[in-house]
Amino acid sequence: MEKHILTKLQNLRDEDLVSFHVPGHKMGKIYDKLGYKNILEEIYTLDTTEIDGTDNLHNAKEIIKDSQDRTAKIFNSNKTIYLVNGTTCGVQAAIMATCNPKSKIIVNRDCHQSVINACILGDLKPVYIQTKVCQNTNIIKGVAVEDVIEIIDNNLDSKALILTYPTYYGSTYDLKTICEYAHSKNMIVIIDEAHGAHLELSDKLPKSAIIEGADIIIQSTHKTLPAFTQASMLHIKGNRVDEKRILSMLRFLESSSPSYLLLNSLELAVDIYEKHGKNLMEDLLNIIDEFKSKFINRENILIHNEMDKTKIFISLKDLGITGYDLDEILRRDYKIQVELSNYYGVLLICTIGNDKEDFNRLEKALEDLLSKINKKDILEDTNYPKNLPTKVLNPRDAFYSDKKTVKIEDSIGKISGEYIIPYPPGISLISPGEIITQEIITYIQQGIKSGMIISGIKDTSLKYIAIIDKN
Template sequence: MITLQKTPIIAALKKYADDRTIRFHMPGHKGGQIPHNEAISFLGSQAFFADVTNVPGMDDLHQPHGVIGEAQNLAALTFGADQTYFLINGSSCGLQALVMSACNPGDKILVPRNIHRSILSGIILSGAVPVFFLPEYDSDYGIPLGTSPEAIENCLQTHPDARAVLIVYPTYQGIASDLETIAKIVHQYDIPLLVDEAHGPHFGFHEDLPKTALEAGADASVHGTHKMLSSFTQASMLHIKGNRINRQRLEATLKILQSTSTSYLLLASLDGARAQMDNHGREFVQQALETSLFLRNELKKINGYQILGEELLGRAGVFNIDQTKINIGITNLQISGLWAEQWLRQNHHIQVEMADIFNLLLLVTAGNSQSDANSLLQGLKEMCNYIELHPEVTESYSTIKGINPFPYIPELAMSPREAFLGSPSSLSLGQALGHISAEVITCYPPGIPVICPGERFTPEIIQYLSVMKELGIHFQGCYDTSLETVLIIKE
C-alpha cells in the first residue's frame, strides 16, 4: 500500500544525519563543519548538514531507483500524472526539455507570443522553428489573456505539419484558457499538447480553481512548484500523461540539461511540498482564496484601482480565472506600476510579485497572513494620498499613455537557432530598424520576449524598447542590458 504522507527523500536525509557519517566526499563544507562562514551563521547548520550529494542511500536523480524514484512516483499520484520528474534547474529546464523532446531541427512548434523566454531557449537548443500566435489581449489592463481554441484551430489549419503545440496555462495574471477544447483540437493532428503550467501547481486541490492541465487533456505540463507551493526556489516538476511524449528522449534530454551535482535541499523541498499538499492542500488553497477575496473586496473600495476579476469570464481566451492572483490596474492614478512598486517597497517594505507599466501583480498563498493583507491595503491607501498631495509624480505618465505593451509579432527572417549561431554585429537601438536580431530582448519580469533571434526590428518594437529604457525597465537576454546597443545579424 502506497502512503502518500511519506517523504522518502527527507527520511533518507534524516537517516544520513542521524548516522553522523564522517564525510570524505563533496560538498567541501562537510555538513557545515568549517567555521567563519556567514552563510552557515545566517541559514543555520542544519541546512548545510542536509546538503549532501548522491552518496549510497540517497539515490541518483539521473537514474532514480531508490528514494528519488519513490518520491517522484508519489508526486505522480498527487498531481494526476502517469510519470513525474523532479527538476532542480527550475521550470525553465522542464520546458526546454519538452520542446527538445518533441522537435527536431526545422520542425514547427506553435507557441503563443506571451511565452517565457526559457521556452525560446528550448527552441534555440532544439533547432525548431516557432510559429508564433497572439493570445487574446485586454487593452484596459494592457495584458495578454489566454488563447482561444479558434486561434489554435486556425494555426493548425495553416501549419498542419506542426510537431507540437505549447500553451501558457495559466498566464502570469491567472487567466486560464479553454484547455479541454484546445486539447481535442491538437489531438486531432496526433501531436502533443505541452503546457507551461508554472503558475498553476495548486490547481487540482480546490474546486474553485481551474482544472489542472493534465485533467484538461494535456500530454505534459511543467509546474513551478516554488511559485505557489512551498518548495525552494528553482525546485520544479515535469508531469507526463499518455504516450504522445517520447519518454526515452525526454529522460535523455533531462540528463543533458540538469546538473549532475544534484541539490538534495531542492529535492527535499519538493518531497515536503508534495506531502504537504496531499495532507493539507485544500485547506491551504482555501486560506489563500479567503485572503484574496478579502483583498479584492477591500481594494474595490479604494478609488483609483481596477481589480481584474470574473467580469472577464466568457471573453475570448478567458475560460476561468485563478483568484489567488490579484492584478491591480493603476492607470487611473496616472503613474506607472514601476513607480508604484518602488514606492511601496521604500515606504512600506512591501514587495509585489511583478510590476509593469500599467499594473501591480500579487500572488497570494496560505503563507500570507491577515496582517500582510492589512499592511498592503494601508500602503495602497497611503500611496493614493501621496499622489494626490504630490501631483508632480504623474508628469511622466504621458510617456507611457497609449503605448502598446504587447508589440505585434515581427517577421521571422531565419530560425532562432540560425540567428543565435550567426555572426552578430553591434548597432545602436535607433539604427536597428529592418535588421535581424541576433539576441532575445525581454523586459523582466514577466520575461516575455519583445524580439527573438531571427526576427526583424520594426518601428513599433524600437519605440517600445526606447520607452521601456526611459522608464528604467530591467532587460534580460540581451548582451548590453543598458540597451544602448543591440546585436544584429550581418546580412
C-alpha cells in the same frame, strides 16, 4: 570569511518584508507555521550525493522513484519527474524530446525564453501564435482557441505545441478543446504550467493542464507552492510521450549531482500540499475576496484578478502613477515586495504561504497611498506591441550568424541578433532572427524611460543593438 551574499540575505530577512513574490513558501513563513522548522534545520546535515541508499534522480529506482510515484498519484499524473533546474530545464527537455531537429513546433508568442532557447539548442522552427493583451493594463491574457486551431490547421507537419497556461498574470483559456484538437491531428501538447502548480487546490481556481488533457506539464513548484527556488516537476499524462527520451534530455540539461536539498524540499511541498493545501487555499481565497471588497467601487485604484484569483493586479494609473513607481513605493515606504511591475500596475503572487497579516499590511499601505497622493496627470497610454515581428531566420541560425552592432534608430527593418526581453516577466519582444520594428522599439523605449528593465541584450539602455547583416 567574506559573507556578502549571506549578509545581504540576512539583512533582507530582518527587514520584515511582506512577500507577494516567489518563492511560494514566503521567506520560510509557511514552514514555521506548520511545524516543519525542525526538519529544515537538520536538512543541511543531510546534503549528500548518489551513494548506496540515496538513489539517483537520473535513474530513479528506490527512494526518489517512490517519492515521485506518490506525488504522481497526488497530482493525478501517470508519471512525475522531479526537477532541480526549474521549469526551464523541464520545458527544454519536453521540447527536445518530442521534436527532432528541423521540425516545427507551435509556440505561444508570449512564451518564456526557455522555449526559444530550446529551439536554438534543438534546431527547431517555432511557429508563433499571437497572444491577447489587455490594452488598459498590458495584462497578457494568453492565446485564443480559434487562433490555435487555425495555426494547427496551417501547420499539420508540426510535431508538438507548447503553450503557457496559466499566464504569469493568471489568465487561462479553453485548454481542453485545444488538447482534443491537437490530439486529433497527432500533435503532442506540452504545457508550461510554471505558474499553476497550485491550481488543483480549489474548485474556485481554473483546472490544471493535467486535468485538461495535456501530455507533458511542467510546474514551478517553487513559485506557487512551498518548495525551494529551482525545485520544479514534470508530469506526464497519457501514453503519447516517450518518457525515456525525456529522461535522456534531462540528463543533458541537469546537473549529474542533483541537489538532495531541492529534492527534499519538493517532498516537503507535496506533504504540505496533501495535508494542508486545500484548507490553506480556502483561507487564502477568502482573505483575497475580503481584501478586494474593501476597494470595490473606489476611485483611482484598480484591483483585478484574472481567472486564477491568487494573482492580484493593482493599478494606480488614474493617479498618474506607473506600475514601476508603485513597485518602488511599496518596497521603499511599506516594505511590501511585489512579483513584477508593468507600465500600468503591479502583480502580486499570493500563495498558501501568505496570511491575513500580509493583506492587512497591504490594505493599510494602499489606503495610506490613496489618502496621500494627489492626482498627477493621467498616464499617457503605452500599448503593448500588437504586431508580431516577422521571423526571417530560425532561432538557431540567427544565434550562430555573424553580427554587428548598430545604433537602435538604424536597426529598424534589420534582423535582430539579440533578444529584447522585459524582465520580469521574461517574455521576449524581439528574438534573434526577427525583423526589428518601430512599434516594438517605441514601446520598449517608453518603458525604459518609466522604469522597465530589459535583458537578453548587451546594451540594456537600448541605444545599440546587434543585428545580423544579411544584405
